[in-house]
Amino acid sequence: MTLMPVEQALHLISQAFTPLGSEIIPLDQALGRTTAIDHQAALTQPPFDASAMDGYAVRAEDLKDGPTELKLIGEAPAGQHFTGTVIAGTAVRIFTGGPVPAGADTVIMQENTTRPDDHCIRITVPAEKGRNIRPAGNDFSHGQILVKQGTVLTARHIGMMAAANIAHPSVTIKPRIALLSTGDELVQVGETPGPGQIINSNNLLLSTLISENGGIAVDLGIARDNRTALEDRIALLDKQQDIDLFITIGGASVGDHDLVQDVLGQHGLKVNFWKLAIRPGKPMIFGHFKNCPMIGLPGNPASAYVCAVNFLVPALHIMLGRQNTGAPISIARLAHDLPENGARQDYMRAHFTEDDTGAKIVTALPRQDSAKLSSLALANCLLIRPPHATAAKSGTSVSILHLTKE
Structure with a gap:
């Protein structure tokens, strides 16, 4: 079977979603x-001209000849308004946020004044008109799109x-995304694994990814590797309300115990495509199950996560109507050499830093096994290697897909 390119798969998946209500x-x-x-x-x-300082509201005209004394005629604290008018030779005590009285066009900060007595203020510095005043609407105006x-x-x-x-x-509305894990080997977090069993980390890995991207994860539990168990979990899906995307984890390949396509196909699954030119994550399914979009993710944690970041997250963002969909991609320089790439687009777990100029420098982590969560936890990006990319020297510019908001 021909492997579908990542860009084509993303286009097809994106076409299946529209913003929710x-x-x-x-x-x-x-x-x-x-x-x-x-x-x-x-x-x-602000709804009125407001003072940006604690000080005195004055007329700039009164200060043109240098230091001067003015008669103090009142106060304008925040939340109150001086009802009189500042005329020639007068000043009003004012506080940060207070409305500038009528007649005043300048505020002198109190550090630039002295008080000869309780009824007089001495201004010791000149000031241009409008100093220390925040004009009405300086932040935003009624009707302005914020x-x-x-x-x-x-x-x-x-x-x-x-x-x-x-x-x-x-x-x-937050998209509701149903998650169904599959596999005899899985037990839930907090349980004691038996011989040959492992913790179902994928469920929390993906449910938290869904939550941090604005969705609601609906846990359908674990389906064991037999038809009856999988059909029982499908019945749980039927009882859920308003599911916008159905995700299965594991069972998407062609092994004897990989039953997802077979069993779901008997209950209405229409497969749009299967198998991608991506590493990790080749055995991924996309289709519709009972009119609900469905993505079948691989079971290995890194594979599931890479596919989720590339396809689940953009779909979620589209349903949310976000301006930008998917994880951001930027350019970084390699910190080391890389060999040539094969036929699949490779998403290498990596970590980038920034140098003194702000340029990103990226290092691929040493262990890229698709079952390893430790390298995934250390990564803050995925280093993208296009299909058949030639060997790259240290310093070469490459694309990275950001996994964090740092």
Whole structure:
């Protein structure tokens, strides 16, 4: 069977997904959610000319001849407004955030003043008009678009939206992704493995990847390597509500105990493609199971993760309507030589650092076995080697796919 190129597989998978619907939620629950619409400021910030300093509101005209004394006629603390007018020869005590009184056009910070008495202020420095004043709308104006559709909300976005009085943002619904592990050898985390058994690490590896990318993982448990067990788990899937993507882990190859294609095929699986020109992760399935998109991931942890990052994560981002889909890719320089690559696109677990100029320097980790989680945990990127890439010398520019947000 001809192996499908990674780019073609990604295109086909991407075509199977569209953004989900939206919901309105409280702003304090919006961290990490994706905006479904453009969000506009509900007010102007600041809503008035405000002082940027503790000091005195004055007229710049009064300071043109150098140090001068002005009559102190009142105060304008934050949250209150001086109702009078600053006229020639007068000043108003003001505090950071306080509204600038009518007539004043400059704020002198208190460190540049002295107080001869309780009713007089001496200005010791000149000042140009407008100093230490934040004009109304200096941050944003009513109706201004502050957050565009498809933005993943951070604490910084939420702080700005709070200031703009956007109390209930519209966000996309979180995709629900069902995970089914397969294999007689698997036991759950916290259980004691018997002879020939291992911990089902893939379930948590993938469910947390789904969560950190904005989705909801629905655990269908472990299906043992027999038809009855797999059919029982399929029945659990039928009972779930609103599953947007079905993921199987393991059983996607052609061994005697790899039953996923066979059993699911008898229950409605339509395979779009199987086997990719990718390393690790060649035996990956993509299709539709009972009208739900389905990805069958390999069982080896590194293989499952590499395929998930390349295909599951972009699909998730598309369903969320994000502006950018998939993990970011950038250019780095090799820290060492690499041999030529074979016919499959290779995603080598690697680690990059930045030099004094900000250029990325990448090192492939020494152990690339697809069953090793230790090298995956040490990696912060995947070094991409295209099919049939020639040998590369240290210093050669290569593409890396980022695994972290650092």
